[in-house]
Amino acid sequence: MELQSIKQRFGIIGNSPLLNRAIDIAAQVAPTDLSVLIAGESGTGKEVFPQIIHQLSARKHGHFIAVNCGAIPEGTIDSELFGHEKGSFTGAYEKRKGYFEVADGGTIFLDEVAELPLSTQVRLLRVLESGEFMKVGSSKVIKTDVRVVGASNINIPDAIKKGSFREDLFYRLNNVPVFVPPLRERKEDIHLLFRKFASDFAEKYRMPPLHLLPDAIQVLSNYYWPGNVRQLKNITEQISIMEKEKEVTANTLKKYLPGVSSPDLPVLFQKKEEEHFSDRELLYKFLFDMKKDLTELKKVVVGILEKGEKEIDREQTKSLLIKDLNNETEHIQGKMHDVEIASAATKNDEHFHPSEVIEESLSLAAKEKEMIEKALEKHRGKRKNASKELGISERTLYRKIKEYNIRN
Numbered sequence: 001m002e003l004q005s006i007k008q009r010f011g012i013i014g015n016s017p018l019l020n021r022a023i024d025i026a027a028q029v030a031p032t033d034l035s036v037l038i039a040g041e042s043g044t045g046k047e048v049f050p051q052i053i054h055q056l057s058a059r060k061h062g063h064f065i066a067v068n069c070g071a072i073p074e075g076t077i078d079s080e081l082f083g084h085e086k087g088s089f090t091g092a093y094e095k096r097k098g099y100f101e102v103a104d105g106g107t108i109f110l111d112e113v114a115e116l117p118l119s120t121q122v123r124l125l126r127v128l129e130s131g132e133f134m135k136v137g138s139s140k141v142i143k144t145d146v147r148v149v150g151a152s153n154i155n156i157p158d159a160i161k162k163g164s165f166r167e168d169l170f171y172r173l174n175n176v177p178v179f180v181p182p183l184r185e186r187k188e189d190i191h192l193l194f195r196k197f198a199s200d201f202a203e204k205y206r207m208p209p210l211h212l213l214p215d216a217i218q219v220l221s222n223y224y225w226p227g228n229v230r231q232l233k234n235i236t237e238q239i240s241i242m243e244k245e246k247e248v249t250a251n252t253l254k255k256y257l258p259g260v261s262s263p264d265l266p267v268l269f270q271k272k273e274e275e276h277f278s279d280r281e282l283l284y285k286f287l288f289d290m291k292k293d294l295t296e297l298k299k300v301v302v303g304i305l306e307k308g309e310k311e312i313d314r315e316q317t318k319s320l321l322i323k324d325l326n327n328e329t330e331h332i333q334g335k336m337h338d339v340e341i342a343s344a345a346t347k348n349d350e351h352f353h354p355s356e357v358i359e360e361s362l363s364l365a366a367k368e369k370e371m372i373e374k375a376l377e378k379h380r381g382k383r384k385n386a387s388k389e390l391g392i393s394e395r396t397l398y399r400k401i402k403e404y405n406i407r408n
Contacts, residue, residue, distance in 0.1 A: 001027060001056060009055075010048055013196050014189030018181035022049065029176045030056035035128060037113075037173045038151040040180030043230030049178055050109035050149040059147055062106030065099050070115035077120050079136050088137020100133055104144045113150035113173065114159050121166045124148075128172045148173065183225040183232060190221050193229060197236040208246045210239060215250035222388075223257055369404040372397065376406070 006012070006023055029036055030053045038046045047066070054064045072080050079089075083098030099108055110116070116124065127133050128148060132141050150173045159165035183190060194212065202209035212220065225231055235256045243252060254260045371390060379385035387397040400406075 003027075006052060006056075010052055012045075012048060013193050014186055015192075016181065016186035016189050018179075019186055019189065022178050022180050023052065025176065025178050026052045027056055029053065029178075031058065033147055034175040035147070035173050036149045036176045036178060037156075037170075038149065038178045038180060039156075040151075040153060041182045041228055042153040043228035044180040044182055045229050046151045046153075046180050047109070047111065049180065050107065050151070053149055054107040054109075054147075057107070057147070059106050063103040064107050064109070065103045066109040066111060067099060068111045070112035074117050077117065078123065081120065082123060082133050082135055084136035085138045088135075092137070098133075098135065100127060100144050100146055101142060103146050105146075107147045107149060110148060110150045112152060114152040114154050114156055114165055118164070118166065121169050125166065125169045125172060128169075183228040184223075187221045190225075190232065191217050193232055194220060194236055197233050198240060201237050201240040205240065207240065210236070210243075210246050210248050212248050212253075213250070216248045216253045219250045219253050219257070219260070223260065365404075368400070369406065372400055372404070373406060376401075 001009075003020060003023060006027060007014075012019075012023065026036075026049045036050075036053060038049050040046045050066070051064070054060060067081070069077070078084075079092075079096065079098065081098050081100055083096050083101055084092050086092060086095045110124075123133060127144065127146070131143055131145060133144065134141055156165055156170050156174075160167045160170060183193075191212065194210075198210040201207075227234070238256055239248060239252070245252070372386070375386040375389045376383070379389065383394055383397055383401075387394045390397065392400075
């Protein structure tokens with residue numbers, strides 16, 4: 001079956017190469033009986049791929065059973081999967097078939113398979129290797145022909161190192177791996193998904209659909225999306241219900257995105273990228289932000305004074321000036337608090353020398369130049385990425401490069 005036909009059949013939105021690759025692998029492995037392990041973050045839509053594998057296989061007329069392994073208590077998971085005999089444990093008043101017996105000839109999808117207890121993993125390994133299992137409280141071996149598709153949002157090799165997942169089961173499950181990419185790696189699909197969700201909610205709640213303005217599309221694409229497609233759908237529904245104005249601007253969108261407050265920071269803070277900077281360098285970055293705030297404060301003061309001369313009397317000017325100064329002071333005090341935290345973290349470093357930081361922090365211009373050079377070096381001279389790293393616009397970065405005569 002062609003890729004586009006599969007997308008239409010299973011309601012998949014997007015044209016990302018990584019997404020297309022995952023769908024292609026699922027379609028190719030479907031006609032076989034190989035076990036499949038689907039990896040991907042929570043909310044990426046992993047549950048669609050077992051359906052693709054089942055429906056495109058010879059087992060499509062058999063049962064398809066989806067089991068959330070993390071939602072079943074450890075004491076009853078064996079009974080749920082493999083069944084039990086009457087009287088095998090307290091509350092077992094009658095004989096019961098398990099999912100592996102019911103799904104004979106079909107497919108079982110074990111979502112969050114890494115949550116299975118080790119004792120259950122042993123039973124699952126036996127089913128995968130020989131197609132045999134025993135009910136809880138029984139010594140009779142039962143044969144089953146079930147295809148197993150597992151999924152997990154955690155790194156199973158790490159779980160193996162910690163001793164919470166069996167290595168032999170991992171290799172048996174992972175005959176064919178399928179990786180479902182996170183939403184931040186499918187930037188070209190984000191706007192398409194938002195538009196589809198907006199249309200669905202407009203129909204559901206009988207209202208006009210949302211329309212994203214260009215600046216909102218940019219914010220939407222640059223956001224980190226820790227909750228992936230699930231989070232995007234949730235936020236689209238919130239905006240559809242809460243906002244009367246259906247043309248969505250960047251400022252409107254930012255109100256619904258956790259971690260986005262400043263217009264210069266459209267993306268959620270990403271720890272992995274920041275790991276390249278030491279604690280002391282983070283301190284300088286905070287000071288760099290403070291300098292920007294002070295510059296903005298000067299602009300506010302000048303603007304208010306000019307306004308006072310033309311439109312309002314001296315007392316009104318004084319009142320507005322005090323109000324804006326108080327707002328900016330609170331903002332700077334917040335930055336100072338962050339600096340104190342960063343400074344305290346730095347002092348825990350055995351190589352930290354207090355006198356050195358005091359001496360260096362007095363030259364903000366030098367540190368500003370140093371941070372710009374580091375950002376440019378890290379991103380191989382790409383000013384767009386460097387400006388995002390520093391939290392400034394490309395125009396400001398270009399001006400600073402000329403001001404400090406930085407070679408790029």
